[in-house]
Amino acid sequence: MTMDGLHTGIKTAAVGSDIALTDLCYAVAGKSILSDVSIQTNAARVGIVGRNGSGKSTLARLIAGLITPTSGTAKVNGKDLFKNRKAALTEIGILFQNPDHQIIFPTVEEEISFGLRQIGQPKEEAAAKTQETLSSFGKAHWAEAYINTLSQGQKHLVCLMAVAAMAPKAIILDEPFTGLDIPTKAQLNRYLSQYRGSLIHITHDPADLTEYDYVIWLEQGAVQQTGHPDDVLPAYVARMNELGGSDDISDLSD
Numbered sequence: 001m002t003m004d005g006l007h008t009g010i011k012t013a014a015v016g017s018d019i020a021l022t023d024l025c026y027a028v029a030g031k032s033i034l035s036d037v038s039i040q041t042n043a044a045r046v047g048i049v050g051r052n053g054s055g056k057s058t059l060a061r062l063i064a065g066l067i068t069p070t071s072g073t074a075k076v077n078g079k080d081l082f083k084n085r086k087a088a089l090t091e092i093g094i095l096f097q098n099p100d101h102q103i104i105f106p107t108v109e110e111e112i113s114f115g116l117r118q119i120g121q122p123k124e125e126a127a128a129k130t131q132e133t134l135s136s137f138g139k140a141h142w143a144e145a146y147i148n149t150l151s152q153g154q155k156h157l158v159c160l161m162a163v164a165a166m167a168p169k170a171i172i173l174d175e176p177f178t179g180l181d182i183p184t185k186a187q188l189n190r191y192l193s194q195y196r197g198s199l200i201h202i203t204h205d206p207a208d209l210t211e212y213d214y215v216i217w218l219e220q221g222a223v224q225q226t227g228h229p230d231d232v233l234p235a236y237v238a239r240m241n242e243l244g245g246s247d248d249i250s251d252l253s254d
């Protein structure tokens with residue numbers, strides 16, 4: 001067992017964060033991007049599905065407190081993370097689609113240590129925690145590796161280790177597996193499935209969410225359906241297949 005919320009082998013029950021979104025609206029320059037989103041869940045595994053541009057990333061950024069709603073409220077474990085950035089660091093970590101947009105340091109150990117320094121760990125403690133995290137993933141030999149020598153899948157794992165080291169109560173995954181080959185995706189999924197905090201996973205692939213507890217389906221900035229994957233995913237897939245037979249890709253927005 002390790003201290004960073006991930007452990008090898010046996011799965012234990014994950015603890016969900018309490019996510020409370022009330023009448024959430026978000027607009028940019030008068031254009032509505034999300035409207036009247038109200039969701040309450042403490043599920044440990046939350047999926048978010050929806051078409052391109054339906055507002056999934058915006059919803060994730062609102063939950064993480066990276067942006068603030070135009071109206072309504074977004075709270076995680078009772079906290080407004082936009083107003084409380086210090087709490088946000090320990091409440092939620094994010095893995096983005098492109099690790100190159102996330103990684104800032106040249107080596108693996110520097111990248112992992114940085115997040116730990118951000119949450120206030122002294123240099124030596126952060127260095128020790130970095131080594132411990134690398135070892136818990138079986139990657140102690142990666143410490144001094146230069147990020148620019150790593151594959152895309154390996155860079156994703158660096159981001160995951162950096163987030164896991166900080167042991168946030170929840171991790172938001174914003175389509176982190178796009179462009180990865182099947183074994184790499186399966187290996188990253190295996191690490192993630194062992195995370196003992198919440199996962200909030202944005203994906204276009206319903207197969208990613210079959211083991212999840214709760215799914216949010218967004219359509220044009222509004223909630224289309226929420227609930228158990230067994231109920232939401234078949235309806236979502238049926239609708240996506242229906243739309244696949246149409247030609248709305250031709251439509252241009254105003």
Ligand SMILES: Nc1ncnc2c1ncn2[C@@H]1O[C@H](COP(=O)(O)OP(=O)(O)OP(=O)(O)O)[C@@H](O)[C@H]1O
Pocket residue numbers: 028033050051052053054055056057058059
């Ligand atoms: N800061 C912004 N300024 C202008 N438009 C924005 C801004 N942020 C988001 N949008 C628009 O809001 C809509 C929803 O974007 P968002 O990235 O949340 O969708 P998404 O469901 O994550 O899409 P995708 O699956 O393609 O990643 C899009 O039309 C996007 O162009």
